[in-house]
Amino acid sequence: MGxxxxxxxxxxxxxxxxxxxxxxxxxxxxxxYSTGPETFEDHLRWFDKIDNDVSHIRFMVEQGGKLVGTTAxxxxxxxxxxxxxxxxxxxxxxxxLGAGAVAEFQMLDYGFYELNLHKISCEVFSTxxxxxxxxxxxxxxxxxxxxxxxxxxxxxxxxxxxxxxxxEWKIARQKLFQSVKSLIPRSSSFES
Amino acid sequence: MNTIRTQVEKxxxxxxxxxxxxxxxxxxxxxxxxxxxxxxxxxxxxVTKLEMELxxxxxxxxxxxxxxxxxxxxxEVYTRFGPSKxx
Numbered sequence: 001m002g003x004x005x006x007x008x009x010x011x012x013x014x015x016x017x018x019x020x021x022x023x024x025x026x027x028x029x030x031x032x033y034s035t036g037p038e039t040f041e042d043h044l045r046w047f048d049k050i051d052n053d054v055s056h057i058r059f060m061v062e063q064g065g066k067l068v069g070t071t072a073x074x075x076x077x078x079x080x081x082x083x084x085x086x087x088x089x090x091x092x093x094x095x096x097l098g099a100g101a102v103a104e105f106q107m108l109d110y111g112f113y114e115l116n117l118h119k120i121s122c123e124v125f126s127t128x129x130x131x132x133x134x135x136x137x138x139x140x141x142x143x144x145x146x147x148x149x150x151x152x153x154x155x156x157x158x159x160x161x162x163x164x165x166x167x168e169w170k171i172a173r174q175k176l177f178q179s180v181k182s183l184i185p186r187s188s189s190f191e192s
Numbered sequence: 193m194n195t196i197r198t199q200v201e202k203x204x205x206x207x208x209x210x211x212x213x214x215x216x217x218x219x220x221x222x223x224x225x226x227x228x229x230x231x232x233x234x235x236x237x238x239v240t241k242l243e244m245e246l247x248x249x250x251x252x253x254x255x256x257x258x259x260x261x262x263x264x265x266x267x268e269v270y271t272r273f274g275p276s277k278x279x
Contacts (some may be wrong), residue, residue: 003239003251066257091259092226093259094259095226095231095235096225096226096259096261096266097235097259098232098233098236098238098239100232101231101232101233101235101236102236130231133211133231134231134232137211137231138233179233179236179237180236181240182240182243183239
């Protein structure tokens, strides 16, 4: 298995407890709009919402047989062929083996080549420069700054909005593939 | 001379350069990897390049996932799971 990163469709029975832990972890949710569910029942209602939302596709990120994070497309718009991308790595040490970048690579492949999207966007707290830099290195471009867009326990935060187009991913992918190919399961490769 | 350490240092320096970050003059064993300046893509590239240069991926050889926290631990993983040690 090694450091290979896989995307696994979310499963309430298998993943609810771990996601509850991550969503409530301040080290993780300090980079998110929500501070997580108050109770496990609230968390299960979030699962209900996902289950009934056709514009939301969520995966767990697995590395070397261990669940290390989660990623999703939300607000999928099939007419305009666009969506918003979300991801966090709950096991911080998994970043050492590139889990986030490899999961992002596979999500962009999935979005553009399986879902036939034209544009994928994401929003990152402007203080999270590591994440912004990663997205740009993956081929995203910054669209703008949403001023005072999120309220955190330290005050208002700017949010950086980024996006990548289908044509841009095709170019970025060619540069990135050699760097991440050994960490991607063969069956999920969309190399063209 | 620790060849593995030298190669890890070389590949890590290249990764930092790719990310626009100056590499330190020397990598100390207690350098925290998550504070080294490499992002997730940088680490993915590091693992891939080391597999290409050393000819093995220690993370495929270990039974339980092991995440090195420091530069010294990273070198130790590559040293411990090197061909002569794992066979």
